[in-house]
Amino acid sequence: MFAPNGPAAAPFAPGFTNRFHGLGPDFFTELQAASLPNPHWVAVSAGCTALLGWPAQWWQEPGALAAFSGNAAWPGMRPLASVYSGHQFGVWAGQLGDGRALWLGEVESPSGPQELQLKGAGQTPYSRRGDGRAVLRSSIREFLCSEAMAALGIPTTRALCLVGSGELKIQREAVETAAVVTRVAPSFLRFGHFEHFAHHGMPDQLRQLFDYFVAHYAPECAQAPNPVAAVLARVAGQTAELIAQWQAVGFMHGVMNTDNMSMLGLTIDYGPFGFMDGFDPGHVCNHSDHQGRYAFSRQPQIGFWNLHALAQALFPLMPNAESDADAASEELQASLEVYRERFGTALPAAMRAKLGLWETLDEDGPLIDDWLRLLAKHHTDYTIAHRRLAVFDPAQALDAPANAPVRDLFLDRPAFDAWAARYAERLKKAPADTSMARAARMNAVNPAVVLRNHLAQTAIQRAEAGDFSDVQRLQQVLSRPYDEPANPADADFPPNWAQHLEVSCSS
Numbered sequence: 001m002f003a004p005n006g007p008a009a010a011p012f013a014p015g016f017t018n019r020f021h022g023l024g025p026d027f028f029t030e031l032q033a034a035s036l037p038n039p040h041w042v043a044v045s046a047g048c049t050a051l052l053g054w055p056a057q058w059w060q061e062p063g064a065l066a067a068f069s070g071n072a073a074w075p076g077m078r079p080l081a082s083v084y085s086g087h088q089f090g091v092w093a094g095q096l097g098d099g100r101a102l103w104l105g106e107v108e109s110p111s112g113p114q115e116l117q118l119k120g121a122g123q124t125p126y127s128r129r130g131d132g133r134a135v136l137r138s139s140i141r142e143f144l145c146s147e148a149m150a151a152l153g154i155p156t157t158r159a160l161c162l163v164g165s166g167e168l169k170i171q172r173e174a175v176e177t178a179a180v181v182t183r184v185a186p187s188f189l190r191f192g193h194f195e196h197f198a199h200h201g202m203p204d205q206l207r208q209l210f211d212y213f214v215a216h217y218a219p220e221c222a223q224a225p226n227p228v229a230a231v232l233a234r235v236a237g238q239t240a241e242l243i244a245q246w247q248a249v250g251f252m253h254g255v256m257n258t259d260n261m262s263m264l265g266l267t268i269d270y271g272p273f274g275f276m277d278g279f280d281p282g283h284v285c286n287h288s289d290h291q292g293r294y295a296f297s298r299q300p301q302i303g304f305w306n307l308h309a310l311a312q313a314l315f316p317l318m319p320n321a322e323s324d325a326d327a328a329s330e331e332l333q334a335s336l337e338v339y340r341e342r343f344g345t346a347l348p349a350a351m352r353a354k355l356g357l358w359e360t361l362d363e364d365g366p367l368i369d370d371w372l373r374l375l376a377k378h379h380t381d382y383t384i385a386h387r388r389l390a391v392f393d394p395a396q397a398l399d400a401p402a403n404a405p406v407r408d409l410f411l412d413r414p415a416f417d418a419w420a421a422r423y424a425e426r427l428k429k430a431p432a433d434t435s436m437a438r439a440a441r442m443n444a445v446n447p448a449v450v451l452r453n454h455l456a457q458t459a460i461q462r463a464e465a466g467d468f469s470d471v472q473r474l475q476q477v478l479s480r481p482y483d484e485p486a487n488p489a490d491a492d493f494p495p496n497w498a499q500h501l502e503v504s505c506s507s
């Protein structure tokens with residue numbers, strides 16, 4: 001991937017704008033990145049490069065490695081760290097902020113302005129006791145998962161490139177080497193940015209941030225009778241769509257604190273995330289989450305809880321906040337209801353598609369619920385079960401060889417047969433749908449490959465030994481998640497050793 005190729009392209013230098021700077025010093029601190037000794041490329045995302053409209057070989061430009069390791073800014077970059085606060089694990093945590101993220105500025109792209117951010121480029125005024133760094137291990141996970149989520153069609157911040165340094169050692173549970181990921185998003189604003197100014201009694205700055213958000217990201221809300229209620233409804237709807245997609249694909253974020261919730265409904269801050277292997281609705285992917293607050297099945301209600309925190313932060317902006325607090329509160333409550341409505345439509349629709357049910361029948365809800373119960377009872381692999389369901393043929397006997405791939409996933413065959421008989425009847429109610437057409441449509445919504453912990457772990461171990469080829473290979477495989485991978489092991493069950501993998505907040 002990094003071999004020099006072809007004749008030299010014209011020098012490339014993106015122009016940077018710095019809209020966020022216009023907000024003023026209450027919102028951020030300008031500072032330069034700390035230097036990263038002897039940096040080297042680990043990976044570059046072709047997909048994110050294309051999103052930006054940059055030439056494929058941009059990373060070979062003089063100064064590119066220095067810019068994206070934090071060693072020297074490109075012209076126009078004016079790095080800053082922003083301040084935010086948040087609720088962590090349900091408790092008000094006070095001021096947090098970009099403790100190890102640095103905004104470089106925005107670039108114009110075919111999809112509109114995109115902000116670039118370094119993660120792990122050194123301490124900022126918001127680092128608290130942290131070192132401002134990120135280890136190679138967690139940076140590989142963030143890089144791969146950002147791009148994998150985008151390829152799945154799930155809203156997310158992107159990852160442009162990953163730079164490592166064998167020389168900079170940092171202490172976590174063990175000593176590890178440091179890395180810097182460059183993240184890309186139209187905006188990195190979080191619920192916590194708004195909470196910060198609300199909780200610290202800074203109503204003017206709260207208003208200023210709100211106006212900034214509306215002007216740049218939600219201009220349609222400016223026309224609404226009540227722009228504050230409209231913004232909350234917009235974020236509620238986008239968050240609902242996002243979490244419905246997480247649930248459908250079996251993704252667990254791991255740390256759904258309000259400072260990790262995007263104002264654009266993007267998946268943001270990849271830490272101890274996970275994809276479901278054997279289905280367990282109560283699964284807690286973050287080893288540090290002792291109470292199981294962010295268990296898979298709780299994500300939808302946590303999203304709603306987090307939106308309440310945002311509503312509370314936006315409350316002082318309501319025109320009638322003081323004159324008629326009850327009415328203002330009711331209006332915001334009505335905006336929050338958008339979450340329930342949208343989630344209540346989006347998840348069933350996504351699940352129906354996963355089962356190949358295109359038109360809605362009354363029986364679909366119970367059929368889907370019982371399918372998930374069956375998976376949970378047998379701890380069946382979530383991704384593989386959905387993928388194999390596409391080959392299920394209702395015209396054949398349940399125990400016919402054609403149906404073995406899915407039936408054999410269940411030790412308790414009678415339990416599967418009882419459900420599958422209902423499923424077969426249901427599929428027969430859509431006679432125009434040939435099995436092949438259904439399989440193709442199901443395979444377009446049920447990924448063959450997701451970033452399972454063991455896939456990431458293998459790439460990490462090789463990278464820690466100096467071989468980055470598996471990071472690049474895996475990224476390419478994950479960029480086409482709905483295709484059968486060339487290496488069947490990428491779509492296979494996790495190996496036994498992976499059952500003991502633990503992912504914590506340490507990053």
Ligand code: AMP
Pocket residue numbers: 096097098099100101126127128129130131132133134255259260269271505507
């Ligand atoms: P997270 O749990 O990763 O979302 O981080 C919560 C807060 O801790 C954010 O303000 C981060 O910027 C900050 N933080 C996490 N790790 C570090 C670190 N190594 N150095 C400085 N700040 C950090």
Ligand code: MG
Pocket residue numbers: 259260269
């Ligand atoms: Mg965070």
